Amino acid sequence: MLLYVLFFGVLGLVFGSFLNVVIWRVPRGESIVSPGSHCPECGHILRFWELIPVISFLLLKGKCSRCGLKISLRYPAVEILTGLLFVLVYLFRTERNMIGIILDLAFVAFLIALAFIDIATFRxxxxxxxxxxxxxxxxxxxxxxxxxxxxxxxxxxxxxxxxxxxxxxxxxxxxxxxxxxxxxxxxxxxxxxxxxxxxxxxxxxxxxxxxxxxxxxxxxxxxxxxxxxxxxxxxxxxxxxxxxxxxxxxx
Ligand SMILES: [Zn+2]
Structure with missing residues (x-):
């Protein structure tokens, strides 16, 4: 079971990182696939080690490595929240089959994206x-x-x-x-x-x-x-x- 908790937790962290892109780009009408993640201030394209959920935020001390622009605490918060909720879905939705769990994870992901976009833009x-x-x-x-x-x-x-x-x-x-x-x-x-x-x-x-x-x-x-x-x-x-x-x- 611990292995599953770890699996869903890491999956949630990675997915949370993607949700951060959704939360930033969808209200602005930008594509969520291209271009790659970059600093909105200086355009610095994030390298691999700058894309690791939560850890990169800590390594970078919450700042862009080139221009020093402060990175919102929302980024690690969304990642941790997604990780936590993915684990809770696994732990509490025991009556669900595999398809059900996947649908629940997608549901939770949409909820997180919509909640944070609504907070930022009222939309x-x-x-x-x-x-x-x-x-x-x-x-x-x-x-x-x-x-x-x-x-x-x-x-x-x-x-x-x-x-x-x-x-x-x-x-x-x-x-x-x-x-x-x-x-x-x-x-x-x-x-x-x-x-x-x-x-x-x-x-x-x-x-x-x-x-x-x-x-x-x-x-x-x-x-x-x-x-x-x-x-x-x-x-x-x-x-x-x-x-x-x-x-x-x-x-
Ligand atoms: Zn920058």
Whole structure:
């Protein structure tokens, strides 16, 4: 098992490194394959030893080796987060077969990319949301978890409710969130998507509150909802069946 944990951890680190490219380039409309990774300031093309997840950041002391431009802490943070979530998918999604695990890893990768892009730009690029729609359609066909009609019901109900919110309360909810939550509903199905929205709201209240108390932010300061939806989706993905057991036990 330790070998598998190591495998998924390293896979996640490497994939996280790729997600950093996605997070930087997709909102700018740049290709994610070419040109190779380079410093946005001086154009220095990164050499092999500068592309190793986390380790390169430490070796370079968080700076470009040529011009000294500070490299955002987001780079190692995304790599470590991806590594951690890949390991958790392996450890907690024990009921899934190999195809299911691969789909879950892809799902988590899309969530990380969308969450960090939303934080940086207040946008959820359609191309990445479509990625979730695609695996959300494949998932029930290949793994029967959730069943296909529950998957469609998840997309329809969550998308419907959020459409109403976006229509009547456009300041608080963007159409990007509507499309995102419908895609999540497709992947998580019913009742998973309802739990995901519940946890997203809970996280939003806690973090929104902390921002006001600790950072003295204004209540009206905009805060993207995408990262909370992604967080809620990860909680349900990893602990969904266990959460149901706990709720069942309590009632
Ligand atoms: Zn540079």
């Amino acid at each position: 959820l690029p359609d191309v990445l949301v479509l990625g979730i729609v695609l695996i959300g359609l494949i998932n029930p066909l290949l793994t029967k978890d959730p069943l296909f009609w529950l998957s469609l019901l998840g997309a329809g109900t969550a998308g419907g409710v959020f459409t109403l919110i976006a229509y009547f309360y456009p300041e608080g909810m963007g159409w990007g969130d509507v499309k995102f939550v419908a895609a999540l509903g497709l992947y998580l199905g019913v009742p998973g998507i309802f739990s995901a929205v519940f946890f997203a709201s809970l996280l939003g209240v806690i973090i929104g509150g902390l921002r006001i108390i600790v950072y003295k932010k204004d209540f009206k300061d905009p805060i993207p909802f995408g990262p909370f939806l992604a967080g809620g989706a990860v909680i349900v993905l990893l602990f969904g069946s266990k959460l149901r057991d706990i709720l069942f036990f309590l009632t």
